[in-house]
Amino acid sequence: MEKMSHMDPNTVVVEMKEIVKRFGNFTANDHINLKVHKGEVHAILGENGAGKSTLMNVLYGLYKPTEGDIYINGEKTDIHSPKHAIELGIGMVHQHFMLIQPFTVTDNIILGVEPRKGIVVDKKLARQKVLEISEKYGMAVDPDAKIEDISVGMQQRVEILKVLYRGADTLILDEPTASLTPQEIDELMEIIKNLTADGKSIILITHKLKEIKACADNCTIIRLGKYIDTVKVGEVTENDLAAMMVGRNVNFKVEKKEQEAGKLALSIKDLHAKDYRGVEILKGLSLDVHEGEIVGLAGVDGNGQTELVEILTGLKKAESGEITMAGTDIFNKTPKETFEAGVSSIPADRQKHGLVLEFSVADNLILQHFEEAPFSKNGILSKKAIADNASQLVEKYDIRPPHCENRPAKTLSGGNQQKVIIAREVTNDKELLIAVNPTRGLDVGAIEFVHKYIVEQRNKGRAILLVSFELDEIMSLSDRIEVIFDGQITGSVSGKDANEKELGFLMAGGKNHE
Amino acid sequence: MNKKTSILHSNFLYTIIAILIGFIIGAIFLVWAGVSPMEAYFKILDSVISKPKNIITTLAYAAPVILTGLSVAFSFRTGVFNIGAEGQFVVGTLAAALIGIFVDVPAVIHIPLCIIAAAAAGALWSLVCGVMKVKRGIHEVLSFIMFNWIAYYLSNYVVNIEGVKKESGGEATKDLLDSARLIVDGNNCAIFIAVVLAVITWVIIEKTTLGYKLKAVGFNKFSAQYAGIDSGKSILTALAISGALAGIGGAVQVMGMGGRVAQFASQEGYGFEGITVALIGASNPLGVIFAGIFYGAMKFGGSKLTMIHAPSEIINIIMGCVVIFIAIAHVFKALFLSIGKKKEAN
Amino acid sequence: MDMLITNLGILINAALIATPPLLFAALGSCFSERSGVVNIGIEGMMTIGAVTGAITALTTGNGLLAFLCGGLAGALFGLIHAIVCVSLHADQTIAGTAINFIGPGIAVFLCRILYNSSDTPAIDASAKLPKLFDGMFKSGSFAYNVFSVYIMAYLVFVVAWICWFVFYKTRFGTHLRACGEHPEACESLGIDVYKVRYICVILSGFLAGLGGAFVTLATVSQFRPTVIVGQGFIAIAAVIFGKFSPEGALKGCLIFGICNGVKSLATQSNIISVNIISMIPYVVTIIALIAFVGRANAPAANGKPYIKSR
Structure with missing residues (x-):
């Protein structure tokens, strides 16, 4: 992508000096500096938990800094609330969208600053203003659609419009590409360009190096709450940035030995299914996964992946089709039956589907097996067997803090929660492992861990179906990549030959030109 | 963690604090009513423990609320809110009474028969709401409230049916046969049933795969489903058990205390008292035993307050305050822990 | 024909008297629930309003003032619920349960110290709420039954309309609905979630x-x-029935009100047991739910304490 800077190096709009933020004994930000110019895209790079979000919450008035000063347009300012930040021209687009699901796009954009006619909210005027701004920056939205009915990409545009509607000059974008498709990411980059051309400044929080290279002018790196450096993006490589972020050299490549795929494990033929609204979402999908191979299912969210996984794990009923697992029919069977037929899974939402957060780690580790020996006998649980199993797995999988068997799962970090699930599912030792976005929200160390175990399972001859919205992940792990679009498999690429452009093309509905 | 901080972490401490504050607020009201709080509280205590007979009566008061308390506690632990214990209690009373009046068998058979009938009636009453929740997504709080009232009028209807109604005087059923009464040597022994059931409930929740399953569904339906647990069936099982406990509560009330079912003028409130008992007992079946006895003592002792011209409603005010302060126990906990920490630092 | 009209009059009359208490309380409940605070203490708040109304009427002889004081007493309990649930993040169901003990407890307690009985004396007709077109129609006539009920029995429908208007047309209504769905989003846009919830919970107490x-x-x-006894819970049921909206709650309350009218008619005819007839509203609600309404989706953040970060 062609890069063009609109940065005005003589006008500093936001300056944060020596910011310290402590929560009790924990120091989330330790003397951090940041200087943002007019028209600049300034990236803040750091791993999950490095303190990026905390810093931005300080700037946005959600947290009060323990020490340090903030200057807005050269003036020292104490930002005491989000409202105040908005008044100062700072707007924030949160990673987890802050949208009211049953409200319309317009209602969400104007929330808190509704134009009024008498005591009545002037919806007509609001709608008109929303359309004006969306046209000005090239962000197409349907002002009357409800949030729950629109795509993730459009939801993000709504978030950005919300900030612009309030007249923001500095926009904080927190991990804006986390759930976007390659095409949507391109669109976002275009929007960012339009904004900076108009003199807006962008603070981009991310851990994706490619995006920083693509659009940022400068990059400030934070590690473990500490300020590392601010660099000009044009003068460093991706590897330099990665090393600064992690504090060591990172190996992006996943080590994987050559291996022939074995016999057929999972076979799906002509699968049809409806989504929760009764609209057909799977339209004759067919897919095979063999033993000893990782099949990556690439696709934009909402093309039927969720439903497919729900059907395979027995949570949802399909309309028609055939599904067999190592020869056993598992079409429209219960979760228990599919599990017994050899399907195990790492669910997309580990907190919602993978764990009972209030249960101890030990209890979570037997979620599918509590009714079997040795964990219970005649309906009575064996605490000793459960504890032994737990202490063994906690040690083997390095689930931290050490000896956390009896802690509620909710007290663990995201990465360690994921380790609990992996420990459980890998121990299940089923023929098929379905992994859905297995590294979402994890830091580099945890990602390496997860990838290592997935590859290890493949090497042991297990069949793996990897469903992920992270194209990088799909490309680095898969032996074969299948692209899902509009409820069908629209293309198949060998893992070795895959390139991002072609996959992006297929994911957007293009056809394989073989 | 040293001993002192572990006390500061224990919920028991904050329950005691809540109870103390409840009594202090009650005292303010008593002073307003022109009654000496010391005198009133002494009267409550005295009426409960002065004679062995009174202790037995207190325990007789406690038995039904222990059971409705267990019912609510069980529902809390399994992720549903049984606000319908009231109705299940009423149908339990009715079932036990009908069997107690019309089936003439020896006590060894009669008593279990009445209790099973009451449990079945309570379970069924609760299950209907459960099925509506699972199959049609109908908010259980709503259907429970409706079923409380349907039970109420059903009971009043049955009480007035010719043949069930007492022949002379009063709008009530005939008396239960002696073989169906929980009375031994003139003493009400319903409390034993309550305690045994509390222990059984505790075992189910803490020690069995059934308890594990129901709790898993209660905490996180989706994860439980993902792991192969049938969540709909689990919810129904939990509601049935909860309803059965409330139904048995009704049985021990009529088989112990009442001896017959009278026409209601307003809802009796055992189900709602069960909510309070469950909360004070921290939804732990064993805690519920003590909470229920405490409540029984307050109810029985409170009823004697009129003897010193003190309004007995003070009991409701005190219990309500206790519940409020249990609800904000975490505020006290945070406060005490921070004080504790500061002291340690010094 | 005359008989039919008279009966219709009796039915409407009974409905007009039975609906307002439920509807006031239900509208209050909508405010609280939609802003994200579960309020099962409606029952206790109604009771305290009832006793305060009675006592004020007995002491001042002014029915309207008494009515207002009843609302204010309810609001005071709303404030308690708000402090405990919003500021102190208590479990809202537990707090509501407590209110249901304290409200009736204090109500009867007040009667005892003031009147030395669990009841108040009867309120003189002049100290009750005024009636519409008082004395214009012949007692027992259709017109009397339909047009000469207490003014508030008609005004409550205006109040329901006002609530609907506030909910969907004004800024405050938008904010309160947003707070019940996604308080973090509201806070990030500078809406004071605590303030909105305080207002709503106090308002729910006032209306109850x-x-x-x-x-x-x-x-x-x-x-x-x-x-x-029980009316507060029926109001809550009407709100769930009406999917937490004022217009839906109105429908729910009307079902109860009209069933109550049917009940008073049927009671007169004396064919079926009054107890069986009394079950009608509850059974009808259940059937209506199964047949037409189905799943009631509560506001997403309902019942979850919101803790401000900073």
Whole structure:
């Protein structure tokens, strides 16, 4: 992508000096500096938990800094609330969208600053203003659609419009590409360009190096709450940035030995299914996964992946089709039956589907097996067997803090929660492992861990179906990549030959030109 | 963690604090009513423990609320809110009474028969709401409230049916046969049933795969489903058990205390008292035993307050305050822990 | 024909008297629930409104003032609920349960110290709520039954319309609905979630208090411990039935009101047991739910304490 800077190096709009933020004994930000110019895209790079979000919450008035000063347009300012930040021209687009699901796009954009006619909210005027701004920056939205009915990409545009509607000059974008498709990411980059051309400044929080290279002018790196450096993006490589972020050299490549795929494990033929609204979402999908191979299912969210996984794990009923697992029919069977037929899974939402957060780690580790020996006998649980199993797995999988068997799962970090699930599912030792976005929200160390175990399972001859919205992940792990679009498999690429452009093309509905 | 901080972490401490504050607020009201709080509280205590007979009566008061308390506690632990214990209690009373009046068998058979009938009636009453929740997504709080009232009028209807109604005087059923009464040597022994059931409930929740399953569904339906647990069936099982406990509560009330079912003028409130008992007992079946006895003592002792011209409603005010302060126990906990920490630092 | 009209009059009359307490309380409940605070203490708030209304009427002889005081007493309990649930993040169901003990407890307690009985004396007709077109129609006639009920029995429908207007047309209504769905989003846009919820919970107490006061100042003419029992819960049921919206709650309350009218007619005919007839509203609600309404989706953040970060 062609890069063009609109940065005005003589006008500093936001300056944060020596910011310290402590929560009790924990120091989330330790003397951090940041200087943002007019028209600049300034990236803040750091791993999950490095303190990026905390810093931005300080700037946005959600947290009060323990020490340090903030200057807005050269003036020292104490930002005491989000409202105040908005008044100062700072707007924030949160990673987890802050949208009211049953409200319309317009209602969400104007929330808190509704134009009024008498005591009545002037919806007509609001709608008109929303359309004006969306046209000005090239962000197409349907002002009357409800949030729950629109795509993730459009939801993000709504978030950005919300900030612009309030007249923001500095926009904080927190991990804006986390759930976007390659095409949507391109669109976002275009929007960012339009904004900076108009003199807006962008603070981009991310851990994706490619995006920083693509659009940022400068990059400030934070590690473990500490300020590392601010660099000009044009003068460093991706590897330099990665090393600064992690504090060591990172190996992006996943080590994987050559291996022939074995016999057929999972076979799906002509699968049809409806989504929760009764609209057909799977339209004759067919897919095979063999033993000893990782099949990556690439696709934009909402093309039927969720439903497919729900059907395979027995949570949802399909309309028609055939599904067999190592020869056993598992079409429209219960979760228990599919599990017994050899399907195990790492669910997309580990907190919602993978764990009972209030249960101890030990209890979570037997979620599918509590009714079997040795964990219970005649309906009575064996605490000793459960504890032994737990202490063994906690040690083997390095689930931290050490000896956390009896802690509620909710007290663990995201990465360690994921380790609990992996420990459980890998121990299940089923023929098929379905992994859905297995590294979402994890830091580099945890990602390496997860990838290592997935590859290890493949090497042991297990069949793996990897469903992920992270194209990088799909490309680095898969032996074969299948692209899902509009409820069908629209293309198949060998893992070795895959390139991002072609996959992006297929994911957007293009056809394989073989 | 040293001993002192572990006390500061224990919920028991904050329950005691809540109870103390409840009594202090009650005292303010008593002073307003022109009654000496010391005198009133002494009267409550005295009426409960002065004679062995009174202790037995207190325990007789406690038995039904222990059971409705267990019912609510069980529902809390399994992720549903049984606000319908009231109705299940009423149908339990009715079932036990009908069997107690019309089936003439020896006590060894009669008593279990009445209790099973009451449990079945309570379970069924609760299950209907459960099925509506699972199959049609109908908010259980709503259907429970409706079923409380349907039970109420059903009971009043049955009480007035010719043949069930007492022949002379009063709008009530005939008396239960002696073989169906929980009375031994003139003493009400319903409390034993309550305690045994509390222990059984505790075992189910803490020690069995059934308890594990129901709790898993209660905490996180989706994860439980993902792991192969049938969540709909689990919810129904939990509601049935909860309803059965409330139904048995009704049985021990009529088989112990009442001896017959009278026409209601307003809802009796055992189900709602069960909510309070469950909360004070921290939804732990064993805690519920003590909470229920405490409540029984307050109810029985409170009823004697009129003897010193003190309004007995003070009991409701005190219990309500206790519940409020249990609800904000975490505020006290945070406060005490921070004080504790500061002291340690010094 | 005459018979039919007379009966229709009796039915409407009974419905007009039975609906207002439920509807006031239900509208209050909508505010609280939609802003994200579960309020099962409606029952207790109604009771305290009922007793305060009765006592004020007995002491001042002014029915309207008494009605207002009933609302204010309910609002005071709303404030307690708000402090405990919003500021102190208590479990909202537990707090509501407590209110349901304290409200009736204090109500009867007040009667005891003031009147040395669990009931208040009867309220004189002049100290009750005024009636519409008082004395214009012949007692017992259709017109009397339909047009000469207590003014508040008609005004409550205006109040329902106002609530609907506030909910969907004004800024505050938008904010309160947003707070019940996604408080973090509201806070990030500078909406004070605590303030909105405080207002809504206090308002819910106020309206519940009015509902309670209607009972003592119109329907019953005195306070007895049993005057409210259960009505608060029925109001909550009507709100769930109406999917947490004022217009839906109105429908729910009308079902109860009309069933109550049918009940008073049927009671007169004396064919079926009054107890069986009394079940009608509840059974009808259940059937309506199964047949037409189905799943009631509560506001996403309902019942979850919101803790401000900073």
